[in-house]
Structures are given as C-alpha cells and as structure tokens.
Amino acid sequence: MPDRGPQEAVVLRRYDLTPVRDHFMYPTDRYPRWVLLAPVSGRFSYALSAETDQSRSRPFGAATGRCASGELILCPPGVRIDRELLEPSRFWFAEFDLAGGLEPWWPAGKVSVGDRQRLRANFRLLDESSAWRDPRRHHTRTHVLTDVLLTIGREHQASARPADTVAVQGAARLEQLVADPDSSVQAVADALNLSATQFTRRFREAYGVPPIRYLTELRLAKAQRLLLDTDHTVTAIAELCGYRSPFYFSRAFSKATGESPAKFRASRRV
Known part of the structure; x- marks a missing residue:
C-alpha cells in the first residue's frame, strides 16, 4: 500500500449508528461503493450475491450466514446484500471509497474481529461523536472506520499463514x-x-x-x-x-x- 496517512486513504460517504431497531429499513440493497455493516448489539442474517466483485474484477459468488457481536460484513461495490434482524439490534453502517486508486487490504464478506476490545472502544467513540460538530465529528468517524479496516487487514494477513x-x-x-x-x-x-x-x-x-x-x-x-x-x-x-x-x-x-x-x-x- 502506498505510503500515505490512513485518514487520506478512506473517504467516508455515508454513515449511521442506529438506536435499537427491530427491522432494517431496506432489507435488500446494492451499493456503488464499499459498505461496512456491523451489529453493535444483537444479530442479523445476511446474503451477499453478485456475478462479479466489481472492486476486484473477479468472481464473487454468494455468501450467506448470520452476523453477531464482534463480527461485521464488508460488502463490495455492486454486490447485492439481503439482511434481516434476528432480534432487536443496534448496528453501524458506513459507505466509503478508497482514495488514489488504492486496492482493498481486507477480505469481502463476513469478518470476525479478533481484537474485540478495540472494536468495542471504537463503538464507544462513535457514540461519543454523535454529540460533536463537524468537522471533528466527521474526522472521528473516518478515523474509526480506518482503524477497523486496518485492524481487519492486519488480522486477515496473519490468518493467511498456514493454520496451526x-x-x-x-x-x-x-x-x-x-x-x-x-x-x-x-x-x-x-x-x-x-x-x-x-x-x-x-x-x-x-x-x-x-x-x-x-x-x-x-x-x-x-x-x-x-x-x-x-x-x-x-x-x-x-x-x-x-x-x-x-x-x-x-x-x-x-x-x-x-x-x-x-x-x-x-x-x-x-
């Protein structure tokens, strides 16, 4: 990855940190950019499907399952996502781009975050940021997204080693x-x-x-x-x-x- 500051690498386009809900407003959607969807509490089922992963120009196939606390979904651009809450839940939604032609350094689909203490700390920071004004609020939200993506990238790279x-x-x-x-x-x-x-x-x-x-x-x-x-x-x-x-x-x-x-x-x- 080119040597550039992490804040410059990720461009946050849309963001939501919801209160507790019993359903998704849009159970099916397809986004033109990368999307991160993570339960702060609760669980949801999901299905990802597309003929190609447009971010990598290769077959993507389909993925289905359930996503719970400590896990998240990374949905590539152009991939259809179907989702349903399995219980009253809070969730974090972020739609984002990568700047300067950077390639994604994280996997697509469901990801289990190893450093869950860090993930919870980031959720608390997002909660606190709701009381702030821009540009501080936007910078904080971009920082949290970048930190989560870097954490996932580091853990995924480590997990690519032969299993012990x-x-x-x-x-x-x-x-x-x-x-x-x-x-x-x-x-x-x-x-x-x-x-x-x-x-x-x-x-x-x-x-x-x-x-x-x-x-x-x-x-x-x-x-x-x-x-x-x-x-x-x-x-x-x-x-x-x-x-x-x-x-x-x-x-x-x-x-x-x-x-x-x-x-x-x-x-x-x-």
Whole structure:
C-alpha cells in the first residue's frame, strides 16, 4: 500500500449508528461503493450475491450466514446484500471509497474481529461523536472506520499463514468449556501435550489473543445471547456461561460492554 496517512486513504460517504431497531429499513440493497455493516448489539442474517466483485474484477459468488457481536460484513461495490434482524439490534453502517486508486487490504464478506476490545472502544467513540460538530465529528468517524479496516487487514494477513492445527484444536476445546467453571488454560495445554506457556504462545500467534481472553469472549458472547433470547435470571446465565459467582460475572460483563447485564437486557428489548 502506498505510503500515505490512513485518514487520506478512506473517504467516508455515508454513515449511521442506529438506536435499537427491530427491522432494517431496506432489507435488500446494492451499493456503488464499499459498505461496512456491523451489529453493535444483537444479530442479523445476511446474503451477499453478485456475478462479479466489481472492486476486484473477479468472481464473487454468494455468501450467506448470520452476523453477531464482534463480527461485521464488508460488502463490495455492486454486490447485492439481503439482511434481516434476528432480534432487536443496534448496528453501524458506513459507505466509503478508497482514495488514489488504492486496492482493498481486507477480505469481502463476513469478518470476525479478533481484537474485540478495540472494536468495542471504537463503538464507544462513535457514540461519543454523535454529540460533536463537524468537522471533528466527521474526522472521528473516518478515523474509526480506518482503524477497523486496518485492524481487519492486519488480522486477515496473519490468518493467511498456514493454520496451526494445535491452536485450532485448542480453540475447539475452549469452545466446549464455555459452561465449565473449572476449565483452565493449563488443562487444555495438558490435553495437547504442551506447557501452558507453549500453548498460550502458539494460540496467540494463530488467533491474535491469548486463550483466556478467547474463552472470556466466548462466554460473554453467549451471555449476551441468553440475556436477549431467554428470561433466565442473571444468576442462571452466569452459571450457564461458566461463572460461579453472579457478582463476578456482572463485573466482567460490565467491564467488557460498559453496561450491567440487567441494563444490557432492558435497553435492547422492545
């Protein structure tokens, strides 16, 4: 990529950070520029389809699935996107160009963001920017978009390396341990015949985060779904997500999301 400032590389054309909604205003659309669509909370289903990806002049095919917190959709120019909210949700929409003939450095379709703490910090900055005036507001929104795209590009480049099968096996074991309060990185490392230090190093190299943080993200993502999709008490949800203490669970949830579990549920149910 040419040596130029990141603010100069991305040109933000349209932007929206919605309140909680129960449906998309336009369930089907096709945009002339790149579009980023990310759930700040909640989930939506999507389908991308086009004969060609106009941004790369190659076959694009079709992609369908669900997008939840910590994930986002990058829709290339000219690609049709169909979407439907699966629950009351907030989402971030950005339509943008690349300046000076730059080529995209990110993948098209659904992307899972590894650095979710950074993504949440960017969402908070977008919320704060709504009270500001231009040009500060526009510069901030462009900065956040650029930062997210650079983060995705860096993580995608790293993920293009040959997969570490041991790290993949470790991730699968961690996913099975979400509800187990006795789970530990040491136990997973032992099962893979590695020391905890070796496993943590290899896992971080493969996924960009240490295994304990990966497990915490899985637990909190499950907690968010249970808060929105069930009437379980906070105590019951804490137990289902591997926390012995509802107080410790509430503290971890509040630190990660900026809201208590009760407030998170109340503000997103309509």
